[in-house]
Amino acid sequence: MVPHLITALTGPINELEARLLDSMPAIERWFRLERMEHTPPFYTSVDLRNAGFKLAPVDTELFPHGFDHLTEEMLPLAVQAAMAAIEKICPEAKNLLLIPAACSSSFYLAHLQRLVQIFTLAGLNVRLGSLDPTLAAPRKLLLPDGTELALEPLVRRRRRLGLLNFDPCTVLLNDTLAGGAPPVLRGLYEQYLLPPLHAGWGVRRKSRHFQSYEEVAKKFAKLLGMDPWLITPMTGGHARVEAGDGHGFEALRASADALLGKLRRKHKEYGIADKPYVVLKADDGSGVGEGVVTLRDAADLAAPALHAQLFAGGAGAREMLVQEGVPTHERINDAVAEPVVCMIDRYVVGGYYRVHAGRRPDENLAAPGSAFVPLAFAECHHLPRRGAKPGASAPNRFYMYGVIARLAMLAAAYELEATDPDAESYE
């Protein structure tokens, strides 16, 4: 189940939404059976885009941010999910070491405070350890609400990681490890390190994730007897491109061209008037915002402005991925909006909208200037409705988002299994 949150969706329930709502028992059973085989990541956030004619995940983060955008009313749900997750992993847990990202924005600090709150209320002693090797003594982090958190130097022993007088059973990472896993986190065979090191962006690739997503979406679509494209962003090729070198760009151009051709046929098949477009995104999760480019014509890949954008900041080479662009047709106060769904373990614990007043529906919203609108629980409609199905008095339009987000979370489970460097040892 998925909390009943208010969405910005207007208009009648479309065919896809109706099909998902009607198939709830079959869908929930399918998720339960999949989870028996595949362990969900510890926590996940998924960016979705609802184009009306299709709904698809466009980003799956395994070191999620933005939990501060969950409303206070949703906190018990997050805590209950955290309890279930901890109970499964390490029932004897007392201490949780949280390793935050090296980010000191007030948004991030509020998120960090929320994480500490969730795991404290789940019954754990939570302390923060810093990946900064130069940190010699605890440092105070002043939070937006005037309170403080202490960030402490990590203490590494041979096989365990902790803090001074603090030996955790579980180490929870909230840093994306974009630069690869630091030595201090390697070889921790006596503790649970969550998510695992190979979930870091130093190893992960979006192309690999969406390959798993396609596999999951195909299975799911077969269950419901529908076209998987309605819930999948079609993914093209990926290539390493270098500044001033046309080679990788040519591969991307060919891929974008082929993808646009496929999309035109799909749009024709479904009678979609909108012209399809593709996006170019960093395969390794880097450069969110600045690095996502909308292309309506593969030839645009040659544009000097695009090259300048990709290599801004002095990057010499980048791994880029071509993917179907999914426009978002949701609006909050006239600003373009896309839902972000937050999950802990297998549970949807809430969501929020990322909105950007200065962007178009076909553009990336995770860019400077974006704002966040928490999704509140829907007001319940208690009007008597004769003959209404029990529990269904007001359809939960957020349910659909929870289903697609959970498909992306399940895809991440497939992905992490496929990319696990220690996979042999599990046999």
Place this chain on the structure above:
Amino acid sequence: MVPHLITALTGPINELEARLLDSMPAIERWFRLERMEHTPPFYTSVDLRNAGFKLAPVDTELFPHGFDHLTEEMLPLAVQAAMAAIEKICPEAKNLLLIPAACSSSFYLAHLQRLVQIFTLAGLNVRLGSLDPTLAAPRKLLLPDGTELALEPLVRRRRRLGLLNFDPCTVLLNDTLAGGAPPVLRGLYEQYLLPPLHAGWGVRRKSRHFQSYEEVAKKFAKLLGMDPWLITPMTGGHARVEAGDGHGFEALRASADALLGKLRRKHKEYGIADKPYVVLKADDGSGVGEGVVTLRDAADLAAPALHAQLFAGGAGAREMLVQEGVPTHERINDAVAEPVVCMIDRYVVGGYYRVHAGRRPDENLAAPGSAFVPLAFAECHHLPRRGAKPGASAPNRFYMYGVIARLAMLAAAYELEATDPDAESYE
């Protein structure tokens, strides 16, 4: 964790409450470890009494009612817990057969509707089957909100129970089975029958439950280094009494006398000014309300009015239990109130107050004339509080209730293990 609900508690946080709040990580860890050994009942409600100097469970129901008193905001929490419970028991579940009590009060129907809603939102097809063997065709139950539920005749095959064209994986009982388990429910070895038949009041005894509770409370009190009496209603003897026969009454009188003596010493030890009292309650859960009697003196057991009360309605014999009376010092709008905590699987999913304007703090409130006040989520206090512990800005006074209720739930798990007639086959 326990949702943060508004309690009627006023006054400063007392020592017991402070100790429980401070020991949260140790408490939650202890519960997790206990749960590894002992399976929580499927759902439970626990009546508590907060006397200020002590807080104790006075009734643990394994076929709970009153889920309609949970607020709508708490529904996602209940659904999440139901999902976790179902996933553990029968991940391939699609169909749930709910067997309600033979009760058609509007309160009960609203509770039933809520149960259907919870399990429907957890992703199950839920249908209702009747224990009434004379029911030949589906009967409509008109709900207070104008909608309907269908109550259908049970269809028993050799080893399975279902309805016409409905084969459930799990059968959920909400009838207390006070008259013993009907044959239609016996020998269902291919399905999950929850709670098990020996949880019915035809088999269960309060004396046995509180014996388990004492065991659990002792372990828990040892963990916190406190006197278990602060969370335990002291339980005396139980006896079968017959109308017009003094024999059983004499045993009860001796027990009540001894118990009052012990309680006087306890009150002296703690400097409690209130005079202790004991209650006489039906050991087999029968006659709730009419059958709970407050005694300040063991000699009162001879009072003819009491005998008349016990055997009202023509009962020839009753099994009675003597137990410490725990006064409730909570009030809602001047009416005496006691909290009821609702749980699904291991999770506290909400609570409500049972209030009775016409009763005294030392009387039973589960009597005609009682009303119910849902406990709402506490408003969150966002005032900056420098130096406040993260997550602790406003202490969750409902936490304490959740802890004691979970102790009673755990005691029920111990109790069901001890009374399981098929226990050998589990070895």
